Amino acid sequence: MKNKIAVIGAGLIDFGVLYHKSPEMMMEEAYINALQSVDNGIDPHEIQAAWLGTLRGRFTGVTLAQPTGLFKIPVSRVENACATGNDAFRNACFAIAAGVYDNAIIIGYEKMHDEKGGLIKLAGIKDIWMRRARTMPSFFGLRGTRHMHQYGSTKEDFALISVKNRHNGALYPHAHFRKEVTIEQVLKAPIISWPLGLFDCCPVTDGAAAVIVCKAELAKKYTDTPVFVGGSGLSVDSWQLGEDEALASFPASKDASRQAYRMAGLEPKDIDVGEIHDCFSVTEVINYEDLGFCEKGQGHKLIREGVTTLEGEKPMNPSGGLLAKGHPIGATGVAQIAEIFEQLRGQAGKIQVADVNVGMTHNIGVGRDNTGSVGCVHILTR
Amino acid sequence: MKNKIAVIGAGLIDFGVLYHKSPEMMMEEAYINALQSVDNGIDPHEIQAAWLGTLRGRFTGVTLAQPTGLFKIPVSRVENACATGNDAFRNACFAIAAGVYDNAIIIGYEKMHDEKGGLIKLAGIKDIWMRRARTMPSFFGLRGTRHMHQYGSTKEDFALISVKNRHNGALYPHAHFRKEVTIEQVLKAPIISWPLGLFDCCPVTDGAAAVIVCKAELAKKYTDTPVFVGGSGLSVDSWQLGEDEALASFPASKDASRQAYRMAGLEPKDIDVGEIHDCFSVTEVINYEDLGFCEKGQGHKLIREGVTTLEGEKPMNPSGGLLAKGHPIGATGVAQIAEIFEQLRGQAGKIQVADVNVGMTHNIGVGRDNTGSVGCVHILTR
Numbered sequence: 001m002k003n004k005i006a007v008i009g010a011g012l013i014d015f016g017v018l019y020h021k022s023p024e025m026m027m028e029e030a031y032i033n034a035l036q037s038v039d040n041g042i043d044p045h046e047i048q049a050a051w052l053g054t055l056r057g058r059f060t061g062v063t064l065a066q067p068t069g070l071f072k073i074p075v076s077r078v079e080n081a082c083a084t085g086n087d088a089f090r091n092a093c094f095a096i097a098a099g100v101y102d103n104a105i106i107i108g109y110e111k112m113h114d115e116k117g118g119l120i121k122l123a124g125i126k127d128i129w130m131r132r133a134r135t136m137p138s139f140f141g142l143r144g145t146r147h148m149h150q151y152g153s154t155k156e157d158f159a160l161i162s163v164k165n166r167h168n169g170a171l172y173p174h175a176h177f178r179k180e181v182t183i184e185q186v187l188k189a190p191i192i193s194w195p196l197g198l199f200d201c202c203p204v205t206d207g208a209a210a211v212i213v214c215k216a217e218l219a220k221k222y223t224d225t226p227v228f229v230g231g232s233g234l235s236v237d238s239w240q241l242g243e244d245e246a247l248a249s250f251p252a253s254k255d256a257s258r259q260a261y262r263m264a265g266l267e268p269k270d271i272d273v274g275e276i277h278d279c280f281s282v283t284e285v286i287n288y289e290d291l292g293f294c295e296k297g298q299g300h301k302l303i304r305e306g307v308t309t310l311e312g313e314k315p316m317n318p319s320g321g322l323l324a325k326g327h328p329i330g331a332t333g334v335a336q337i338a339e340i341f342e343q344l345r346g347q348a349g350k351i352q353v354a355d356v357n358v359g360m361t362h363n364i365g366v367g368r369d370n371t372g373s374v375g376c377v378h379i380l381t382r
Numbered sequence: 383m384k385n386k387i388a389v390i391g392a393g394l395i396d397f398g399v400l401y402h403k404s405p406e407m408m409m410e411e412a413y414i415n416a417l418q419s420v421d422n423g424i425d426p427h428e429i430q431a432a433w434l435g436t437l438r439g440r441f442t443g444v445t446l447a448q449p450t451g452l453f454k455i456p457v458s459r460v461e462n463a464c465a466t467g468n469d470a471f472r473n474a475c476f477a478i479a480a481g482v483y484d485n486a487i488i489i490g491y492e493k494m495h496d497e498k499g500g501l502i503k504l505a506g507i508k509d510i511w512m513r514r515a516r517t518m519p520s521f522f523g524l525r526g527t528r529h530m531h532q533y534g535s536t537k538e539d540f541a542l543i544s545v546k547n548r549h550n551g552a553l554y555p556h557a558h559f560r561k562e563v564t565i566e567q568v569l570k571a572p573i574i575s576w577p578l579g580l581f582d583c584c585p586v587t588d589g590a591a592a593v594i595v596c597k598a599e600l601a602k603k604y605t606d607t608p609v610f611v612g613g614s615g616l617s618v619d620s621w622q623l624g625e626d627e628a629l630a631s632f633p634a635s636k637d638a639s640r641q642a643y644r645m646a647g648l649e650p651k652d653i654d655v656g657e658i659h660d661c662f663s664v665t666e667v668i669n670y671e672d673l674g675f676c677e678k679g680q681g682h683k684l685i686r687e688g689v690t691t692l693e694g695e696k697p698m699n700p701s702g703g704l705l706a707k708g709h710p711i712g713a714t715g716v717a718q719i720a721e722i723f724e725q726l727r728g729q730a731g732k733i734q735v736a737d738v739n740v741g742m743t744h745n746i747g748v749g750r751d752n753t754g755s756v757g758c759v760h761i762l763t764r
Contacts, residue, residue, distance in 0.1 A: 001482050060463040061618040061756045062749025071623065071754070072637055074616035076469050079459050081442040087458050091473045098383050098479035100614075100645075232482075234456030236443040241453065255454055263482075367444025372453070374443045 001097040002263050006219035006226035007380065008212050009038035010338035015176045015207035015326040017113055024067035026208040027109050031068045034105065034210035039223040042212065048101040050075040053088030053108035054330035064107055081365025082279065084108065085333020086376035089211060090232050096213055103214035108334030112204045137201055137280070139366065141193035144282035146247040148195065151297035153285060155195040159186035160303045161281035162199045162323055168310055169320020171350040176205045176326035200281040205326025209335035227344045230266065231379035233259025238372040250364050252375030253290035260377040266358060268292030271314065273343050273353045274360040275336035278321040283364065291362060310351065318343065318351040336361035337378065344382045357382050383479040384645050388601035388608035389762065390594050391420035392720035397558045397589035397708040399495055406449035408590040409491050413450045416487065416592035421605040424594065430483040432457040435470030435490040436712035446489055463747025464661065466490065467715020468758035471593065472614050478595055485596035490716030494586045519583055519662070521748065523575035526664035528629040530577065533679035535667060537577040541568035542685045543663035544581045544705055550692055551702020553732040558587045558708030582663040587708025591717035609726045612648065613761035615641025620754040632746050634757030635672035639744070642759040648740060650674030653696065655725050655735045657718035658744040660703040665746065673744060692733065700725065700733040718743035719760065726764045739764050
């Protein structure tokens with residue numbers, strides 16, 4: 001599949017608390033932004049297939065076709081917990097690489113706030129695990145204390161992730177939170193689940209994003225600066241497999257990144273920039289290790305040493321990541337692809353990273369019953 | 383993609399009201415049945431990727447990995463209303479045809495009855511359209527009266543579909559209803575939504591099914607009688623496009639079957655047997671037209687003349703279809719693939735159709751808000 005698929009357009013809507021926008025408005029806006037981003041233009045009637053990524057139940061191809069007018073073509077829907085967006089993109093890539101379609105659009109979307117109190121609240125009421133306090137903050141908080149115990153990281157290390165990502169988000173027009181926070185603010189914030197305070201947790205955010213792909217050999221028709229899909233990986237894992245290390249690691253991220261590196265013929269050192277799954281500050285530290293950017297147990301050193309800041313050697317989450325940009329679940333992975341697309345084309349504005357040739361996107365998803373995780377990774381190249 | 387993918391194994395569980403089986407038990411049983419159906423055996427560790435098809439919200443790759451042990455591999459989840467099973471199969475086929483995996487398993491599953499009153503009941507409570515009586519029977523009943531008005535079909539014609547499919551289901555071990563009905567019983571049954579009586583409506587059924595596919599060139603390792611994927615199609619449509627004909631037609635079925643015929647290089651006359659979406663009796667009549675088995679408005683003549691009975695020229699739904707076998711949504715399309723696989727291998731027992739070389743599977747899905755439909759079609763060949 002390597003280099004058979006080109007990304008030729010991408011668009012986001014401004015993420016935030018969007019009570020005033022219907023799902024249809026959000027999907028349509030992302031769709032139009034993606035269409036308009038194609039340098040040489042694309043006629044909507046040229047689009048041959050579509051994939052919708054959303055967590056919300058009972059959404060189908062029709063859900064996406066209705067606001068976009070993408071009727072009379074195949075529209076599929078993929079869900080894979082918080083990895084939904086990257087997995088929808090992955091399934092579309094397979095269809096292009098199989099030669100079945102010349103091009104396709106992937107739209108990720110989530111309305112986390114709605115008239116019923118929002119997706120997160122509903123999840124909390126209905127889910128047997130959530131009712132027993134196995135909420136996401138407690139789940140990831142446990143990973144934090146384990147990492148601190150086993151590898152000597154500190155609450156301050158995690159706080160530095162939040163400070164970095166809020167700094168980046170302040171520079172990124174689509175981010176939900178566009179205000180910096182100081183390390184003192186992060187450390188003094190109310191504790192949600194130790195060691196995670198308020199600013200260590202991503203917000204509840206509505207958003208949508210869209211990406212247009214085509215067969216690599218057709219890319220030049222649409223743009224002089226396409227971006228190519230070098231590698232792709234997905235894996236699932238269980239906490240019940242008896243791997244102690246999994247308390248401070250996400251084996252599915254490791255597996256998925258290994259698959260993507262192998263397909264791309266690249267190594268962790270080749271990644272110039274990443275949009276990686278920082279649902280909580282500690283998650284980003286663990287990602288550094290799982291994705292191979294450092295040895296196991298050394299993740300916190302990368303942030304201590306400033307390696308992953310916007311000006312560092314290997315900037316991570318220049319968009320502000322989930323912590324500042326927000327995490328509208330189905331949109332998150334698609335937005336990451338859009339952001340890396342802009343980075344590799346030198347169009348990322350105030351968050352542009354210098355000299356980037358290879359970028360990574362990465363999601364972790366936690367199984368509904370908290371018994372395992374999903375990891376999904378893509379490697380994009382100029 | 384034509385003939386690049388082989389089906390090498392398939393298994394179902396007995397469909398029915400399965401209060402006594404957990405989702406995990408259902409998925410595991412279908413998985414084991416599929417593994418055991420592979421003639422030369424397959425080691426579970428050989429399986430490289432998986433797709434889960436289910437309508438139920440918030441299910442992820444982990445949901446399927448947990449009961450099957452399919453950890454450390456990519457597990458994706460697809461939903462597309464009642465076309466979920468066929469669309470999950472389609473996405474898996476893309477990945478095999480793209481050369482990314484040597485093989486994959488697709489598991490479709492639905493527990494329609496559960497402790498909360500079941501999926502259908504929940505849908506009825508929550509959905510604004512359902513609350514306004516735009517239920518599935520009323521939606522499909524409208525198609526029935528329109529077909530009668532426009533083309534001269536009768537309630538008796540629709541009843542003949544139910545009689546045929548209940549007859550077939552009585553011969554099929556996995557069917558939910560294994561008891562024949564007479565045309566008098568169908569005609570005298572309580573009306574649910576005119577012209578649809580009780581026996582014109584598919585039951586609420588729990589079930590699971592699994593299918594194993596591989597690259598065509600590897601098929602002989604597993605079996606001497608693989609079945610090949612000749613064509614695949616998916617389309618979505620809106621009722622708001624102003625096509626009057628759509629009241630007695632499902633344009634998405636037409637589009638999807640055209641795509642599949644084109645890919646396979648086949649025509650409707652080449653189809654020897656079909657498992658097609660008879661959620662209501664009238665739907666099967668309309669399918670005959672949409673899938674090209676007869677001219678528009680002539681569907682009821684095929685059943686009047688016995689063309690689609692088990693002994694007819696073009697048997698449809700030898701398994702009993704959704705009307706007798708049941709319609710556990712995510713499982714339905716995957717079960718259809720399993721059944722056509724068995725037909726093409728001559729292993730369908732009492733429902734075996736003579737001289738079959740080409741089979742079709744077909745689902746219709748209705749969008750959540752009743753504003754459009756999904757159609758998904760596969761053509762399988764010996």
